[in-house]
Amino acid sequence: MSSSGTRIGLVLAALLLAVTACQAGTPQARTSPKPTTSASPSASADAQRCARLAKRGFTPCPPLASQLQLPATTIKNASDGAVDDATAQKWGRAFQLGQAYYYWVLDQNAREALTSGVLADPSATDTLFGGDLEELDQAKREGGTLVQRPPGLSVLQIVVVPSDTQQAMSRQGLIPKGFAIAVRFVGPQSRSIRFADGRQKDLVSVGQDYVATAMTWGSLQEDRDLGAIWYENGYYVCERTVKSVCKL
Amino acid sequence: MANAWVPLPNQSNAAPDDCPVVYQGQLGEQGQLKKTYKSTAECGRDGSRVGTYAGRASSTRQQLQPDGTSCTLFYNASVTFQDSPTYMTASWSPPNGGSKQLRIDPNSNGNTISTSAVAVSKSSVYSVYSRDGTYQNNECQPKTGWQSYCREGRPTDDPCTFTEPYPLARAQSPPPPVAPYLAKVKGELQAAAGTISSMPNPRGIVNLPTCFWMDGMTIPDEQDYSLVLAGPPDPSGRQIFYTYLIRLFFAGIEWNFDDPLGNGEVQPHPACGQHPQLTAHNYQLISEKRGNDDGKYHITARENYQLTVDMYWSDSYTTHHEPVDPGIPLPITVSPLGAYPQFVGQVEGIPVS
Numbered sequence: 001m002s003s004s005g006t007r008i009g010l011v012l013a014a015l016l017l018a019v020t021a022c023q024a025g026t027p028q029a030r031t032s033p034k035p036t037t038s039a040s041p042s043a044s045a046d047a048q049r050c051a052r053l054a055k056r057g058f059t060p061c062p063p064l065a066s067q068l069q070l071p072a073t074t075i076k077n078a079s080d081g082a083v084d085d086a087t088a089q090k091w092g093r094a095f096q097l098g099q100a101y102y103y104w105v106l107d108q109n110a111r112e113a114l115t116s117g118v119l120a121d122p123s124a125t126d127t128l129f130g131g132d133l134e135e136l137d138q139a140k141r142e143g144g145t146l147v148q149r150p151p152g153l154s155v156l157q158i159v160v161v162p163s164d165t166q167q168a169m170s171r172q173g174l175i176p177k178g179f180a181i182a183v184r185f186v187g188p189q190s191r192s193i194r195f196a197d198g199r200q201k202d203l204v205s206v207g208q209d210y211v212a213t214a215m216t217w218g219s220l221q222e223d224r225d226l227g228a229i230w231y232e233n234g235y236y237v238c239e240r241t242v243k244s245v246c247k248l
Numbered sequence: 249m250a251n252a253w254v255p256l257p258n259q260s261n262a263a264p265d266d267c268p269v270v271y272q273g274q275l276g277e278q279g280q281l282k283k284t285y286k287s288t289a290e291c292g293r294d295g296s297r298v299g300t301y302a303g304r305a306s307s308t309r310q311q312l313q314p315d316g317t318s319c320t321l322f323y324n325a326s327v328t329f330q331d332s333p334t335y336m337t338a339s340w341s342p343p344n345g346g347s348k349q350l351r352i353d354p355n356s357n358g359n360t361i362s363t364s365a366v367a368v369s370k371s372s373v374y375s376v377y378s379r380d381g382t383y384q385n386n387e388c389q390p391k392t393g394w395q396s397y398c399r400e401g402r403p404t405d406d407p408c409t410f411t412e413p414y415p416l417a418r419a420q421s422p423p424p425p426v427a428p429y430l431a432k433v434k435g436e437l438q439a440a441a442g443t444i445s446s447m448p449n450p451r452g453i454v455n456l457p458t459c460f461w462m463d464g465m466t467i468p469d470e471q472d473y474s475l476v477l478a479g480p481p482d483p484s485g486r487q488i489f490y491t492y493l494i495r496l497f498f499a500g501i502e503w504n505f506d507d508p509l510g511n512g513e514v515q516p517h518p519a520c521g522q523h524p525q526l527t528a529h530n531y532q533l534i535s536e537k538r539g540n541d542d543g544k545y546h547i548t549a550r551e552n553y554q555l556t557v558d559m560y561w562s563d564s565y566t567t568h569h570e571p572v573d574p575g576i577p578l579p580i581t582v583s584p585l586g587a588y589p590q591f592v593g594q595v596e597g598i599p600v601s
Contacts, residue, residue, distance in 0.1 A: 111413070126269075127262050130566025137415055168264030171288075189256075204256055212256070237261040 049225050056225075057112030062104050065227035070096040071103070071150070073183075076157035078247045083179065088158040091230060094220050095156060095181050098229035103150050111136045118223070120232040124174055127234055128216075135191055135203055144193040144201070151189035151212075157182050157247065161217055165236075165245055169217070174234040180217035181230060182238060182246035186210065213238035213248045266567050267291035267560040271354035271365070272489045273333045275476045281429055284474040284493075291562035292489030294369040294416050295331045297478055301485030302328040303372020303414045306341075313383035321381055321388045322397065324374035324410050327361060336365050340375045344394045348375070350406065360398075362406045369486070370564035371411040414484060415564035421479030421488040423559060427575050429475055430557065433494060437553060437582050440466040444549055444588035447520050452592040457530045459516045460503065460547060461523035462584075467553070471496045491560045492572070499552040499579050505529040506538065506545040506587070525549075535592040546587035552579040 050061035062068075075092030077085050098119055105113040114129040114136075115122070125133075139146040159182050161169075166176035187210030191203040214237045221231035238246035265288050272292030276282065295301070306326045313319045323343040330337045331354070338361050339349040350362050357366035364373045378397035381390040398408035442465035452458035473494040478487040505511055509532055516528040536543040557572040 126562075126566040127266075133413075134415070134417065134565040137413065165264060172264075172266060172268045206256060214261070235262050237263060239261075239263065241264060 053225050056118045057110055057114070057116040058105070058118070059110060059112075060108065062101060062108075062226075065097055068097070068100040068104065070100050071153050073153035074155045076155060078157040078159050078182070079179065080160065082160050083158055090228070091158055091179075091181065091220055092156055094228045095183075095216075095230035096153075097227055098232070099153070101226055101229065103148070106132060106136075106146065106148050106150075109136055109139065109145050118226070119229065120218070121175055121234075124232060124234045127172075127174070128232060135193075138203075139193045142193055142195075142201070144195040147192055147194045147200070149188060149190045151185040151187060151206075151210075154184045154186045154211075155248070156184070159215065159245055159247055161245060165242065169234055172234075177217040177219055177233055179219070180215040180245070182213065182215040182248050184248050185212045185214070213246055215242065215246050263569075266569060267491060267562070269293055269562045269567060271295070271331075272297070273331055273354060275489060275491065278476050278478055278489075279429075281432060281473050281475050281494075284472045286474075287472070289474060289491040289493045289558070289560040291491055291560050291567050292476065293366065293562060294421075294486045294488055294564060295329070295336075296481060296485050296487050297331065298481055298487065299485060300328045300330045301368075301481070302326050303368070303374070303484055304412075306343075306374070310388040313388070315383055315385070317383050319381050319383040319388035321379050321390055323377040323379075323394060325377060327364070327368070327373045327375055327409070329368050329373075338362075338364065338368075338373075342375070342394065342396075343377050359409055359411075360406045361409060364409050364411075367409065367411050370413065370415055372414040372484075374410045375407040376410045377407075413564075416482050416484070416486050416488065417563045417565065418479075418488060418561070418568075420482035421486070423479055423488075423490040423561070424477045426475070426477065426492055426557065426559075426572060429492075430494070430555070430574050430576055433473060433496060433555070434576065434580055437467060437496070437580060441551060441582040441584050442466075442524070443584050444547060445523070446547075446588070446590055450591055452531065452535075452590055454531050454534055454592055454594045457514050457517055457528035458590060458592065459520035459523075459526060459528045460505075460549075460588075460590075461520075461527070462501065462525040462549060462551075463523070465524055465551070467496070467498060467551075469498045488561055488563055493558045493560065495556045495558075497554045497556075499554045501525050501527075502550040502552065503527055503529070504548045504550075505531075506540075506547055507531055507533075508538070509533065531592045533592075534594055535590065542589055544589040544591045547590055548583060548587050551582045553582070554579050 053061060075089055077088035102119055114132060115125050120128050136146050159180050161178055161180050169176040187206040188208045190205040193201045214235050216232045216235040218230050218232040220228055222228050236242045238248055267289045269291045272295045275292045278297060303326060307324050309322045311319050325340045325342055327338050327340040336352045336354045337349060338352050339347060341347050352362050352365050354365045356363035361375055367373055376397045377394040379390045379394050380392045381388040396407040442462040445461055445463050447459045475492040477490050481487050513527045514530050516526050535545045538545055540546055555574050555578060557574050559572045560569050
């Protein structure tokens, strides 16, 4: 759905819902009721955060970064000195946080959060989230909700993107970047559609011996509502010419 | 980050040689086999070459309000699109009558009608109108006429859009058969078979390698073709455009020297010079003993070619790539018409006296 201003009626309704949900889900909202005109500054800030995120497709209101459980992994610096270790750790943690929000978005079936450009550049939506959007649409079409078991991240490392790989990115209409995070994903992983009557239809499932590697290029972005996330501009599977870039 | 992000078996996974997505009008003529020197294909964005296309029907919506309060009625006018080779046309009917039309840049991607080219490939696009009213009896009773609605306050001659996902995937516009085009590639190959030449000529000599080569082979070591085929229109009128990259590789030549004592190839003598597909054979018997009516060896050659077909396409979600079974026996073999006659004799001694 577009983020155009023409959707103001729907957005207002969504904001209202989101603000309500956000207040109900925060510790501040559980304190003694107060008139809305004298809401505590933190509750008000939370409500504003929720309202802003609702505009960006995040409904219901997502937890604060400090409340999210990050996917466990080992962060390495494979940039051959192009970035220092502290920066590599910072970027790696930003990737973990972005990934945690991404899993939250999928758990909520919040389609618009994937297309609104919050987690990734909109020009990379198709390549990064095309499969997700297709499965979310399928679940909706069949009257269910998408449920997932995300993969594990056994290791992630900061790598330098060589110029020929950056040229390939440009050719494909994606914004090239000089650094990427290469990730080794491990099974088990699954996606399925869950129906109201408890039935479940498997879409894809791999076992614990499944291992796959890919890299996502992008940059650190301080998002006022989500925190410092690795903002993605695209991804490639670590195969053929990309394999040597990933170093995994 | 997606399940696309996490590579899974049997799924399209992103790679540097994936097709970039372009306006389908840029792909060139449909159904035309074109020789290409690019190793990558371009994918056409969903659109139509057979007529107009549009998303879901026009509709109204309203805000729910307490009675007696002011309200706004919205009208989503469904926009119809038509693709031309270098531009697109958007047309719609406002709720107050008449019709509107705009020419749009096929590569635009914004939130007004004039920039809705990319959005319509995967969504229903509406031009939005609103009118103010008062909420009475569970309905917004209008007080004003319809006006183009745009929160950003853009000029009304380029209305803002409301879009909702209306995806198109392969199942709704499947690829047409590619076999007839591969038969054409095979036919062109047959016409390009060369002719056999030899040295020494016209008389070879036993126990001295006779060189053979192919002249006039017009197929290089590799010839690539591109082909664009459109799937049938879905209910909205949009089609998926399938781009095929057909790679034809020369896979060697098989010589038959018509020699009952063996068909081995030997190193050509430097005096034979440089020629395409140069080889040599050492005959040990004169050709008159071969038993052919003309007293010559009948040499034949069989050129082998391998063919691979890759299909690329873009749907409302992402780009895809998969190899296609050509459906013809491989390798493709072509031979020059008729056998090449080679006389092979022996050196006659000259009496000295």
